Amino acid sequence: MRTPTPPDNPPRPAPGALGPDALRADCASCFGLCCVALPFIASADFARNKAAGEACGNLAPDFRCGIHARLRTSGYQGCTVYDCFGAGQQVSQETFGGSDWRQAPDTAGAMFDAFPVVRHLRELLWYLTDALSQEAARPLHKKLRARFAEVEGLTRLDPARLAVLDVTAHREKVNALLLRTSELVRAPVRGRRKDRRGADLMGARLRGADLRGVSLRGAYLIAADLSGADLRQADLIGADLRDADLSGADLRGSLFLTRTQVNAARGDTATGLPPALDRPAHWS
Known part of the structure; x- marks a missing residue:
């Protein structure tokens, strides 16, 4: 490993x-x-x-x-x-x-x-x-x-x-x-905070989406396009990010994100990560 x-x-x-x-x-x-x-x-x-x-x-x-x-x-x-x-x-x-x-x-x-x-x-x-x-x-x-x-x-x-x-x-x-x-x-995130727990978002086109404060617990985001998306304060516990495109996405302040999820996704130097997480070596 x-x-x-x-x-x-x-x-x-x-x-x-x-x-x-x-x-x-x-x-x-x-x-x-x-x-x-x-x-x-x-x-x-x-x-x-x-x-x-x-x-x-x-x-x-x-x-x-x-x-x-x-x-x-x-x-x-x-x-x-x-x-x-x-x-x-x-x-x-x-x-x-x-x-x-x-x-x-x-x-x-x-x-x-x-x-x-x-x-x-x-x-x-x-x-x-x-x-x-x-x-x-x-x-x-x-x-x-x-x-x-x-x-x-x-x-x-x-x-x-x-x-x-x-x-x-x-x-x-x-x-x-x-x-x-x-x-x-x-709670403090403005606007209606969607609950997308367990949602099937495989391959979803979410480029540049405002997902602040959204619950994505256990959501299937396999191969989803999340490039440029704002995921601050989003709950990502258990979300499947395999092959998801996180290029330029902002995950600073996202909740319960793990190394496994980050390593399984694709990103780049513009992807914002919580300070506890490393930028994977395979990211561009």
Whole structure:
């Protein structure tokens, strides 16, 4: 997987949250967990099928990717998009104390099971950190910090307790706060704020559209033309931006945008991004 470089001016974390670097993948400290624990399905994103628990054929003995420099041209675009939010190094170095699955094969199953659980939890931490950075959500900051502390504590559970953790229940609790955060942040935007949650906007022509304060939660924006669009204060949690054109679009101040979404889209030097996100190397 790709290890992004940090932004020039990373934002300071809000009290009770983590900075962007703490939720950034450190592949050098991970035992290639995303390349083993997760399944691949032959598609436009992956050149071949791979079962969960099976090591990718491109994984080197030192847990590095043997085709890292040519992943996209080799048919592994999905690897350049994926982000574990730092779960890989936490499971490798903290949960399993730096003992890798090759040296201790009896731990492999538990390690591979723990990885996606911690990854889901750390994704929630990303969203909570974003919420805590929003001044408009200050009335919720106490509750957001409490929920953050709870989820962060869950990432430190031992493998046995991670295996039986009900992640969905915790996600629902967090989502309730994120919805309220979204409402507070989007409320000041002038005009009628549309709700396009889950909308099918695949291939939509939205060039230059004013989408400020619009809820695009879970919207399908695959291959949509969003060039020059204003997406400030738009709620983008779960929006599918695969191959969407973000050239010149303004996503500064957008809510709950992730590296995965940005990496899956197309953009350019004129695309405005939140300070916690890097400009992907493949953008023009």
